[in-house]
Amino acid sequence: MIKGLYETHIQVSNLGKAIQFYTEVLGLRLAHRDETRPIAFLWIGDEKEFMLGLWEQKENLQTRHFAFTSTTEDILNYSVKFLENKSLKPYNFLKNGNVEPMVFAWMPALAIYFNDPDGNQLEFISVLEGDGKPELGVLSYEDWMAQAQN
Known part of the structure; x- marks a missing residue:
C-alpha cells in the first residue's frame, strides 16, 4: 500500500x-x-x-525536522559550500562545531544539517550502499569508508 x-x-x-x-x-x-x-x-x-x-x-511556533534526499557526491563535495554561500550554517549530527557530514552507520546514510529562518531543522541525506553497522554509531565518512573495508 x-x-x-x-x-x-x-x-x-x-x-x-x-x-x-x-x-x-x-x-x-x-x-x-x-x-x-x-x-x-x-x-x-x-x-x-x-x-x-x-x-x-x-x-x-513548533519547529520540525525533515530531510531532503541528495547524492553522496553532492553532500561530500558541495553541500557545505552551497549552504555557506547561502549564508546558512551547516552542522553535523553531533553539533560539535565540525561541518563535516556524518554517517549514521545503522542505515547507513550520510547527512549534513542546517536550519531554516524559523529554526526548522533541515537535512541533506544520502543512503549509502551496503549493510548497516549499528555498532559503529555516528562517524565521519572517512571512518565509515575505512570500516566498510573490514
Missing part, C-alpha cells in the same frame, strides 16, 4: 519570507498559495513528485 512519503508540512512565522527562503535559497518551486488561509505548497524535485506545505503560525 505505502510506496513513499509524498508531502510534509511545517510551521513558519512569516509565509512570504518562508516562500522566498525555500524557493530562492533552496530552489523549490511554488505549487500553490492559498489566498483564503496562510498556507503555501512547494514542489520538491519534479512537479507533483514531492511536496512541502508551509503553514503560517504567528504564535507558539
Whole structure:
C-alpha cells in the first residue's frame, strides 16, 4: 500500500519570507498559495513528485525536522559550500562545531544539517550502499569508508 512519503508540512512565522527562503535559497518551486488561509505548497524535485506545505503560525511556533534526499557526491563535495554561500550554517549530527557530514552507520546514510529562518531543522541525506553497522554509531565518512573495508 505505502510506496513513499509524498508531502510534509511545517510551521513558519512569516509565509512570504518562508516562500522566498525555500524557493530562492533552496530552489523549490511554488505549487500553490492559498489566498483564503496562510498556507503555501512547494514542489520538491519534479512537479507533483514531492511536496512541502508551509503553514503560517504567528504564535507558539513548533519547529520540525525533515530531510531532503541528495547524492553522496553532492553532500561530500558541495553541500557545505552551497549552504555557506547561502549564508546558512551547516552542522553535523553531533553539533560539535565540525561541518563535516556524518554517517549514521545503522542505515547507513550520510547527512549534513542546517536550519531554516524559523529554526526548522533541515537535512541533506544520502543512503549509502551496503549493510548497516549499528555498532559503529555516528562517524565521519572517512571512518565509515575505512570500516566498510573490514
